[in-house]
Amino acid sequence: xxxxxxxxxxxxxWNSKGKYLGLTDIPLNNNGERQAKALSSFLSKERIDAxxxxxxxxxxxxxxxxxxxHGLNVCKVPGLNEIDFGEWxxxxxxxxxxxxxxLADDWLNKTSEVQxxxxxxxxxxxxxxxxxLRKILNENENKNILIVSHGxxxxxxxxxxxxxxxxxxxxxxxxxxxxxxxKFFDEGATITLLNDTYY
Numbered sequence: 001x002x003x004x005x006x007x008x009x010x011x012x013x014w015n016s017k018g019k020y021l022g023l024t025d026i027p028l029n030n031n032g033e034r035q036a037k038a039l040s041s042f043l044s045k046e047r048i049d050a051x052x053x054x055x056x057x058x059x060x061x062x063x064x065x066x067x068x069x070h071g072l073n074v075c076k077v078p079g080l081n082e083i084d085f086g087e088w089x090x091x092x093x094x095x096x097x098x099x100x101x102x103l104a105d106d107w108l109n110k111t112s113e114v115q116x117x118x119x120x121x122x123x124x125x126x127x128x129x130x131x132x133l134r135k136i137l138n139e140n141e142n143k144n145i146l147i148v149s150h151g152x153x154x155x156x157x158x159x160x161x162x163x164x165x166x167x168x169x170x171x172x173x174x175x176x177x178x179x180x181x182x183k184f185f186d187e188g189a190t191i192t193l194l195n196d197t198y199y
Contacts, residue, residue: 002137005043005146006180008154009062010035015176018092022085022119027057035177035197036065042179042199044069049143052136054080054150062177063148079132082150086119108170129153130160137184154180161189 010032014021028036039062048070053063055078063074088096097104100117107114112122129152136147151174159169161182173195174180181193 002140002142002184003144004137004182004184005046005048005144006154006157006182007039007062007066007146007148008151008174008176008178009058009148011176012058014090019090020085020088020092020096022082022089023056024089025057028061032058032176033061033065036062039177039179039199040066040069043146047144048072048146050140051075051146051148052077052080053148054078054082054153056081056150059148059150063146066146066148077132077136079128079135080147080149080153081128083116083122083125083152084120085116087117088119111169125152126156126160129156133157154178157182158191158194161191 010028012021012026012032013029014024014026016029016031043066048067051063051067051070051072052075053059055076059080060074060076067074088100091099093104096107103114103117107116115121129149133147136145154174155169155172158164158172158180164172175195175197177197179193179196179199180191183190183192
């Protein structure tokens, strides 16, 4: 059994303003650092054998803060990066809806059919996230590992484990700094904690 502590990064300034944040590389804000430190304290007595994050600053910062009490380095995995929002990066939903009209509604209701202008297709995104996860799991059989990623990739992983339809993706919440715990077995996976921020 491989136990995965699956964490969404702490808050950034764009998060606090409701802006879509994909590959734009901005750091945690003060609140995001506080979230990471609180989670680090909470997990400090847990056995963690390896730490991974996406290749973006906000996840690397979160991962390093959590990894510090364990004396572990952070391994960067670009496959865990957030979806590329293209022209939508840095805009709020209402700004996107105002500028791109029906495409914004389609993104919520027919996600897999939408090509974000200048961005990534859903199929490409899902494929790279799940491939990145499989690689990590293959390298860490029967270990306890920490993975810090983003809302989109984490919800994609959870949806895949639960066998949910794509439209159910939007029914899963991942708050900033959220902790999820997933146990992976040869027969499949079990989610034992979801979107926990009570630490």
